[in-house]
Amino acid sequence: MEPKYEEAIRKAEQRVVEALAKNMDLYGITTSTGFLYGTLLFQDKAMTLDEMGSALGMSKTSMSTGVRTLMDLNMVSKIWMKGTRKDHYEVASDWYQNFIDFFSLKWRNAAEGNAHALKKSENELIALLAKPDFPQEQREATERSLTLIRNGLDYYDWLLRLIDTLESHEIFNFVPRKE
Numbered sequence: 001m002e003p004k005y006e007e008a009i010r011k012a013e014q015r016v017v018e019a020l021a022k023n024m025d026l027y028g029i030t031t032s033t034g035f036l037y038g039t040l041l042f043q044d045k046a047m048t049l050d051e052m053g054s055a056l057g058m059s060k061t062s063m064s065t066g067v068r069t070l071m072d073l074n075m076v077s078k079i080w081m082k083g084t085r086k087d088h089y090e091v092a093s094d095w096y097q098n099f100i101d102f103f104s105l106k107w108r109n110a111a112e113g114n115a116h117a118l119k120k121s122e123n124e125l126i127a128l129l130a131k132p133d134f135p136q137e138q139r140e141a142t143e144r145s146l147t148l149i150r151n152g153l154d155y156y157d158w159l160l161r162l163i164d165t166l167e168s169h170e171i172f173n174f175v176p177r178k179e
Helices: 003-026 031-041 049-056 060-072 095-130 136-167
Strands: 076-079 088-091
Touching: 003 031, 031 049, 031 060, 031 088, 049 060, 060 076, 060 088, 095 136
Parallel strands: none
Antiparallel strands: 076 088
């Protein structure tokens, strides 16, 4: 490849890597992990932690932490390579599936945790309202709180159904992939 073209290609790729790193930072993924993902994306082969560290000028420990984060999000996978004992990693290049995995995991954890807290509070307030000695002046405020909690439960039910449509790929019936 001619050097002048190689430099133009690297510059274009680096722009994408920087944009990805910045974007991932918006979603709670460190910028360095975003750079790692972007770097792996443009490789034509799987890389070891040492190779990643060399490419990014970062420590093996930082690379290991970043790779673990990306593996937890199903954005990177460890692969076996014949003739070497070092672990090799490659990026999952299906951006649609990366989005689904990332957001489904984050949203499901948050939605289930929040719904659990709301349900517990709902049950506690219902029990209070059922007590014969519960003060009348507190009933109205408690019933308002119950309405807000139930609205929240409806929202989390909707969010979990949305996550289900993402994970089942049913979402593509409503918002098709560009073919």
